[in-house]
Amino acid sequence: MLIANHLSLSRNGKSLLQDINLQLNPGEVTVLLGPNGAGKSSLLGLLSGLHPPDSGSVFLEKQSVSGLDPHLRALYLAMYTQQQPLNFPFRVDEVVALGCYPLQLDSIATAERVSNYLAQYELGSLAQRQYTSLSGGEQQRVQVARVMAQVGDQCQILLLDEPVSEMDLRYQQLLLQRIREVAINGVAVCCVLHDLNLAAQLADQIVLLQNGQMLASGPVDEVMIEKTLSDLYQVSVRKVEAESGPFFISEGYK
C-alpha cells in the first residue's frame, strides 16, 4: 500500500501540486485524469520517489519512498515514464532483458522471462529487431514490456504514465488486460490516461487533477459525470450508458 500525505511541489516559483492526499491499495487500479499540465506526471514522479516533494510524504508500507535504497525500491516499485530517451541500437530482447535487472536472475532465467514477456506483448516477431528502427507505437510496447518484466514477486506498486499514448486499439486493450492481471496479483496500480473510455474500463478508482489540485476522487460512477468532466476539460463531454458500462463522447471545441 502506498500512502501520499499533503504532497506539494513547485518549480521556479510555479506551484505544480498542492496538498495532494492519495492512497494506492493492493489489487486496485487508480486512474489519474486531468488536462495537460494538471500535474499528473509530477505526481507520479513524487509517488515513485524519483523526486522529493517540497512538503508532505510518500510512504510505502511505513517506509518513506525517497529514503528507500534504489535497489529495494526497484524491487517494490516499477514505473513507465513518458520520456524514453534510449537511442542506441539495442535489440528488442536486450531492452526487455534490462527490465529484469533488479530481479538478479541468472542468464537462463532472464532469457526465459524475456521470451515470456515478449510473447505476452506480442513482440516475438520483433525480438531480434533494433529498437531504434521501430515505429513509435512499437517502441512504446517494448518499453512497457520492459517495465512489466520488472514487476516480480516482491513488487507492490506499478506506476504508468500514459502507457497507451501511441498504441493502436488492439494493443491498448492488450495492455489494459495485462494491467488488470498485475492488479489481481496484489499490486497497487496507478495509471495516467487521456482516453476517458479506457479510464472507465480500467479503473477501480478515478482521481481527477486540475491545476495541481485534486478535484475529485472515487469510483467511476461517482466521479466521471458529465458536468465534472466538461468543466475539467473545458469541452462538453457526454456520457452514454451501455450494457458493458458507460462511454464518453466529447462534442467539439468551443
Added chain:
Amino acid sequence: MNKTKTSLLLWLSLPVVMILSLITGPVSLDLMSIFGDSVASQVFWQLRMPRLLLTLLAGAVLAMTGAAAQSLFRNPLADPGLIGISAGAALSAGIVMVLLGSSVALLGGLLLPLAAFAGGVATTLLVARLAVTLQGVSVTNMLLCGIAINAIALAGLGGLKYFAADNELRQLSFWLLGSLNHSRWQDLLVLLVAALPVLWLLPRYGQKLNLLLLGEQQASLLGLDVVRCKRVMILLIALGVGAVVALTGIIGFVGLVVPHLVRLMTGPDNRRLLPLSGLLGAVLLTVADILSRLLVSPAELPVGIVTALVGGPFFLLLLTRRKQESGIC
C-alpha cells in the same frame, strides 16, 4: 559477424601486430641479437618493448574510456578528445610543467599525470554540467563545449610556449600532436598505475552503463544509484585519459572510431563493448604507430597525426550518416 568469432579474431590479431611493431624500425632485428649485449638488444629492450607496451595501454585506455564516455553521455559522438577532456588534461599538465620547470621530476614523474587527471576531471564536470539539461543530454551543447574547451586549451598551450624553456618547448609541441616517441620504462610504470584500475573497473560497469542508456530516470527506477555511478565513471574516464595525455599527448579519435567499429560488429551492449573496445584500441593504435614509423622512415610522424588523418574523415562520415537518419544529432 558471429560475436564469438569477432572477439577471437581480435584476440588473434593482437600478437600479430605486437610482433610487427617490435620488428619495425630503422634498425633491423633478428631473434638472436636481442638477447646479446649489442645495439640491437638495446634498441629492443630500451626502445621498442616499452614503446609497444605504452602503445597497447594507451590504445586500450583511450578506446575504453571513449566507449564509457559515449554511454555516460548517451551519445555515440562523445569522444574524450572531441568534447575537450584530453585538451583540458593537456593544458593542466602543461601549466604545471612550465610553472615548475625542472622540479617537475619530483614525485617520481607522477606530478604531470596527476595534473592531467585533475584537468580531466574538471573538464568532464564542466561538460557534464553544460551538456546535461533537464530534458537529457544536449549534443549541440556537448560538442560546442568541446570546441570551446579545445580552443581555450590550444590557446593556453600556445601561450605557454612563450614562457617555456627550450626543453619544455619540445615537450609542449609533442603534446599538441600526440606522440609515442618518448617511451621509457618509468613512463610505463606511471601509466600502469593509472591504466590498470581503469581497464579493470570499467568493464565491471557494463550492465550499469546499459541501464544509463535507457535514461537516467529509467536507470534509477531499475535500482541504479545514478549519481554514484556517474561520479565513478567521470573519475575513471578522467584518470585514464589524464594518464595517457600526460605521457603521450593528445592522440585523437581513437575513443571515437574504435567503439563505433565494435558496435557495428557486436551491438551496443557495454558488457561486450567495453572489453572489446579496449582490445581493438590496443591493436589499432599499434597499427597506427607502425604506420607513423614507416610513412616517413627513417624519421617518424607523431602518431596523433596518423589517428587524426584516419579518424577525422571517419567522424565526417558518421555526421553525414546521422544526418540521413535524422537521428540524434
